[in-house]
Amino acid sequence: MTASGVLILGANSDIARAVAHVYGAAGYPLMLAGRAPERFAPDMSDLHLRYGVPVTVHGFDVLETDSHAAFVANLPVLPDIVICAVGLLGIQAQAETDADHMSLVLRSNLEGPASALSQFAAAFEDRGSGVLVGISSVAGERGRASNYTYGAAKAGFTAFLSGLRNRLAGKGVHVVTVLPGYVATRMTEGMALPALLTAQPEDVARAIRLAVDTQRNIVHVRPIWAVIMGVIRLIPEPLFKRMKL
Amino acid sequence: MTQAELTGWGRFRPVATVLHTPRTAPEVATLLQSANPAIARGNGLAYGDSAVSSGYTISTRRMNRMLHFEPEHGLLEVECGVTLADIAAAMLPRGWFPPVLPGSGAVTVGGAIAADVHGKNHVHTGSFRGCVVWMDVMDKNGRVRRCSSTVQPDLFDHTLGGMGLTGVILAACLRLAPVETGWICQEQVTTSNFRHTVAELRAARAAPYAVAWLDGLTTGASFGRGVVMKGHHARYDDLPATLGSRTPRDAPSTRLRFDWPKWVLNTTSMRAFNALYFYRASKRTAPQLVDWRSFFFPLDAIDLWPRAYGSRGLLQFQCVLPHDTAEPGLEHILRATQEARCPPFLAVLKELGMQESAFSFPMPGLTLALDFPASPAALKVLDRLDAIVIENGGRVYLAKDARLKAGILRQSDPRADTFAAYRSEQGLDAHFQSAQSKRVQI
Numbered sequence: 049m050t051a052s053g054v055l056i057l058g059a060n061s062d063i064a065r066a067v068a069h070v071y072g073a074a075g076y077p078l079m080l081a082g083r084a085p086e087r088f089a090p091d092m093s094d095l096h097l098r099y100g101v102p103v104t105v106h107g108f109d110v111l112e113t114d115s116h117a118a119f120v121a122n123l124p125v126l127p128d129i130v131i132c133a134v135g136l137l138g139i140q141a142q143a144e145t146d147a148d149h150m151s152l153v154l155r156s157n158l159e160g161p162a163s164a165l166s167q168f169a170a171a172f173e174d175r176g177s178g179v180l181v182g183i184s185s186v187a188g189e190r191g192r193a194s195n196y197t198y199g200a201a202k203a204g205f206t207a208f209l210s211g212l213r214n215r216l217a218g219k220g221v222h223v224v225t226v227l228p229g230y231v232a233t234r235m236t237e238g239m240a241l242p243a244l245l246t247a248q249p250e251d252v253a254r255a256i257r258l259a260v261d262t263q264r265n266i267v268h269v270r271p272i273w274a275v276i277m278g279v280i281r282l283i284p285e286p287l288f289k290r291m292k293l
Numbered sequence: 294m295t296q297a298e299l300t301g302w303g304r305f306r307p308v309a310t311v312l313h314t315p316r317t318a319p320e321v322a323t324l325l326q327s328a329n330p331a332i333a334r335g336n337g338l339a340y341g342d343s344a345v346s347s348g349y350t351i352s353t354r355r356m357n358r359m360l361h362f363e364p365e366h367g368l369l370e371v372e373c374g375v376t377l378a379d380i381a382a383a384m385l386p387r388g389w390f391p392p393v394l395p396g397s398g399a400v401t402v403g404g405a406i407a408a409d410v411h412g413k414n415h416v417h418t419g420s421f422r423g424c425v426v427w428m429d430v431m432d433k434n435g436r437v438r439r440c441s442s443t444v445q446p447d448l449f450d451h452t453l454g455g456m457g458l459t460g461v462i463l464a465a466c467l468r469l470a471p472v473e474t475g476w477i478c479q480e481q482v483t484t485s486n487f488r489h490t491v492a493e494l495r496a497a498r499a500a501p502y503a504v505a506w507l508d509g510l511t512t513g514a515s516f517g518r519g520v521v522m523k524g525h526h527a528r529y530d531d532l533p534a535t536l537g538s539r540t541p542r543d544a545p546s547t548r549l550r551f552d553w554p555k556w557v558l559n560t561t562s563m564r565a566f567n568a569l570y571f572y573r574a575s576k577r578t579a580p581q582l583v584d585w586r587s588f589f590f591p592l593d594a595i596d597l598w599p600r601a602y603g604s605r606g607l608l609q610f611q612c613v614l615p616h617d618t619a620e621p622g623l624e625h626i627l628r629a630t631q632e633a634r635c636p637p638f639l640a641v642l643k644e645l646g647m648q649e650s651a652f653s654f655p656m657p658g659l660t661l662a663l664d665f666p667a668s669p670a671a672l673k674v675l676d677r678l679d680a681i682v683i684e685n686g687g688r689v690y691l692a693k694d695a696r697l698k699a700g701i702l703r704q705s706d707p708r709a710d711t712f713a714a715y716r717s718e719q720g721l722d723a724h725f726q727s728a729q730s731k732r733v734q735i
């Protein structure tokens with residue numbers, strides 16, 4: 049446990065809230081960042097009352113990439129751990145014809161998070177320590193008709209995290225890629241998710257903490273997903289293109 | 294929004310519903326303004342169908358923040374989905390504790406208010422009502438009204454014990470009780486028969502907390518033997534140096550990951566378990582220090598324990614009988630279960646004291662809670678028990694009920710009619726409905 053704590057980007061997400069509880073319970077100071085940060089006031093009091101840790105709130109928009117350098121520079125302290133939970137599923141059908149929507153999905157899941165994490169990577173590299181956690185998705189393992197815009201962005205984000213990890217290896221900075229599989233959150237509400245394949249946000253949060261503590265590189269929250277995606281990747285393209293997954 | 298088949302804690306008779314999990318009050322308002330009847334759901338620890346609706350079921354599990362604490366008077370403002378165990382855990386280091394705790398720590402503040410729950414200290418402290426300073430209740434138009442015993446007292450009265458049927462409780466302010474430690478000094482005595490158990494429980498009234506566990510399976514001379522437990526919060530000076538801390542560390546809970554097959558829990562295995570429990574209690578008569586979770590929530594140590602009852606589910610029956618009929622009446626109840634060869638696997642006896650409210654369960658007397666594996670035979674026995682309750686001037690607890698008939702509720706509790714009248718007068722009956730409220734017609 050250290051003094052400068054954990055920063056969570058996209059702190060209003062269900063997964064992010066669960067992460068805040070896991071780190072709060074472990075005594076870490078918390079920094080919550082996201083759009084319309086005035087919404088975080090109840091979380092701030094909640095985390096502080098439950099765990100007695102300092103909690104600060106910061107306005108952050110992943111799409112405003114021009115502001116990311118200043119965002120990092122203006123933080124009261126440089127955190128030890130940065131966890132990016134920002135993401136946008138979007139509407140696949142809309143992305144197929146509406147260029148703005150497609151761009152929004154790509155930027156919210158890839159360009160924006162990559163920009164923000166790059167700024168932290170530079171600061172962590174200078175300091176010689178830190179952990180960067182990116183929540184990507186198994187949707188990026190192979191493009192499927194139902195959500196390939198999101199999938200493409202997450203594929204890019206997974207590749208970005210892998211390259212970042214490669215670059216920072218040996219520099220004291222560790223990078224974790226999280227592939228949660230299905231999670232019961234606001235993003236998936238109303239979808240009929242198979243119970244055995246679906247994690248709770250709290251499961252994701254525990255998996256993240258464990259991965260950070262044990263310096264894991266790529267984590268599946270439910271190991272079954274590693275098997276499923278392994279199989280899906282093996283399906284030959286001529287067959288795959290006719291399947292409805 | 295998710296289509297779901299939901300039950301209460303007893304996992305008996307699933308109801309098809311549309312489950313929503315709002316994060317904010319405006320989201321709740323949108324749901325309530327739809328044409329669908331709705332009911333709020335906390336952690337689903339009511340045993341039957343109190344917290345599931347054939348329309349919308351509104352889960353409060355993501356509305357669970359602690360909002361403000363005023364340390365001078367121990368006043369805590371929380372959102373409705375905060376659990377009582379979380380309150381205790383967060384507030385103990387500050388020297389405060391929930392004054393009323395039911396037998397599970399996963400109960401939410403909304404559920405505790407809606408059932409107006411009681412603890413092992415009802416005689417002294419009353420029901421949960423006593424610690425509610427105010428609460429915010431949202432009506433079908435999405436309007437929020439803050440009520441207390443003096444402001445909008447009608448709404449306050451009917452929401453306590455109102456089983457979610459007066460609106461959605463969004464937030465509440467609770468008055469906590471000061472305590473020195475999270476350790477409980479517990480003493481237990483074993484008793485040799487029903488009469489003895491009742492006498493020891495009544496004698497334990499002087500203790501802040503008291504409860505009796507009954508062996509529902511023994512017959513003959515040891516019919517109704519049990520273990521009476523009393524407790525009080527340990528003072529800081531009572532703690533031996535070896536214990537070290539005011540707040541005990543949390544023990545991890547075990548989770549039952551699958552349904553046990555039917556044959557595992559049966560009368561024979563339960564008889565063996567009861568005998569062992571009784572034996573161990575008889576060896577441990579000296580006062581001992583136990584942590585608050587083990588004392589208040591012994592069943593929480595095994596998460597999802599109703600799975601032990603297998604896919605059939607479990608039925609609980611809890612009634613209260615007034616003091617003048619309690620002893621013979623409860624004996625009659627216990628014997629009726631044995632005569633029907635449907636004895637309870639778990640039986641808990643407590644004393645209740647004075648109660649102020651429109652529709653809350655407690656009345657001065659003794660309350661008995663019985664667990665049965667669900668079966669057609671058990672359902673038949675429960676009908677028989679209803680009749681005994683009515684003969685003895687008692688009532689049954691809706692938070693534990695999954696099968697009570699409308700006419701029987703009215704016979705046992707004339708307040709059901711006034712409660713239903715309040716609902717229709719306020720235009721609540723068409724909008725707030727649970728499977729239970731439809732079944733018992735309130």
Ligand SMILES: Cc1cc2nc3c(=O)[nH]c(=O)nc-3n(C[C@H](O)[C@H](O)[C@H](O)COP(=O)(O)OP(=O)(O)OC[C@H]3O[C@@H](n4cnc5c(N)ncnc54)[C@H](O)[C@@H]3O)c2cc1C
Pocket residue numbers: 302332333334335336337338339340343344353373374394395396397399400401402403404405407408409410411412413455456457458460461462463592692693727
């Ligand atoms: C092991 C165990 C031990 C128990 N011991 C006791 C005991 O000692 N004493 C006792 O009194 N009870 C006891 N109970 C019963 C339990 O306290 C009540 O059923 C309680 O209401 C459950 O709370 P919940 O948050 O799970 O609510 P649920 O079970 O989800 O709902 C219960 C009722 O509360 C309503 N409700 C929930 N949240 C709200 C809200 N925000 N706004 C409006 N209505 C709402 C629901 O509509 C429903 O009618 C016990 C239950 C278990 C499983």
Ligand SMILES: NC(=O)c1ccc[n+]([C@@H]2O[C@H](COP(=O)([O-])OP(=O)(O)OC[C@H]3O[C@@H](n4cnc5c(N)ncnc54)[C@H](OP(=O)(O)O)[C@@H]3O)[C@@H](O)[C@H]2O)c1
Pocket residue numbers: 057058059060061062063064082083084108109110111132133134135136137156183184185186227228229230231232233234235236
């Ligand atoms: N749920 C799943 O099944 C699943 C599976 C795999 C991966 N994931 C990933 O897990 C992460 C968390 O998602 P979740 O499931 O918890 O869903 P969520 O609640 O929808 O979280 C997404 C978060 O991203 C934030 N966000 C979107 N655009 C933003 C922007 N421009 N600037 C700042 N923040 C922005 C949202 O903030 P606002 O509140 O401001 O909108 C929201 O808090 C995402 O990266 C998601 O892709 C989820």
